[in-house]
Amino acid sequence: MNKSVISVLGQDRPGIIAAVTATLFKLDCNIENINQTILQSEFSGIFIASIPSDLTNGELCSQLTGALAHLNLNVYVKSLEHKEEGFESGSCEPFIITTIGPDRKGLVAGITEIIAKHGVNVTNLKAIFKGGDNPTDNIMIYEVDIPNDIDQQILRAELMKRASELGLDISIQHRNIFMSINRI
Numbered sequence: 308m309n310k311s312v313i314s315v316l317g318q319d320r321p322g323i324i325a326a327v328t329a330t331l332f333k334l335d336c337n338i339e340n341i342n343q344t345i346l347q348s349e350f351s352g353i354f355i356a357s358i359p360s361d362l363t364n365g366e367l368c369s370q371l372t373g374a375l376a377h378l379n380l381n382v383y384v385k386s387l388e389h390k391e392e393g394f395e396s397g398s399c400e401p402f403i404i405t406t407i408g409p410d411r412k413g414l415v416a417g418i419t420e421i422i423a424k425h426g427v428n429v430t431n432l433k434a435i436f437k438g439g440d441n442p443t444d445n446i447m448i449y450e451v452d453i454p455n456d457i458d459q460q461i462l463r464a465e466l467m468k469r470a471s472e473l474g475l476d477i478s479i480q481h482r483n484i485f486m487s488i489n490r491i
């Protein structure tokens with residue numbers, strides 16, 4: 308079996324995941340990973356599935372597009388490519404970076420510029436902007452893998468400086484500490 312990445316986008320409504328997964332099941336595909344969220348009123352879902360060797364990505368896309376037509380969804384399918392080279396998370400530690408502050412253009416770009424400069428990989432990002440000047444209405448949560456061989460004090464200092472320039476409060480915690488503190 309080959310693996311494919313399937314992206315589904317469109318106006319949110321009940322039944323989208325049921326329709327996608329039922330179609331994949333009928334096509335003898337095995338879902339291996341799903342990441343789905345609602346951004347404002349838009350559904351966004353990414354599925355990784357093993358597909359039968361006789362099913363092309365084009366046919367899979369066509370079948371899904373047809374099955375989801377009544378929901379007016381956009382579908383994109385591509386092969387999952389395994390590369391020998393890439394980001395190696397084995398020599399990293401998981402951290403959570405949170406920023407809170409007034410909404411304005413360039414917040415995500417400003418923080419991720421520093422993160423990327425240090426070779427830190429963002430594994431998950433959630434940004435909620437309600438607009439306005441109320442600092443508690445706008446929050447970004449970055450889940451990141453920080454390589455063990457970088458100077459974390461320099462990274463922290465640069466992130467704190469950038470956050471200050473952007474008018475943001477910032478917190479950087481190891482994921483285990485974040486999870487312990489925020490456990491309900």
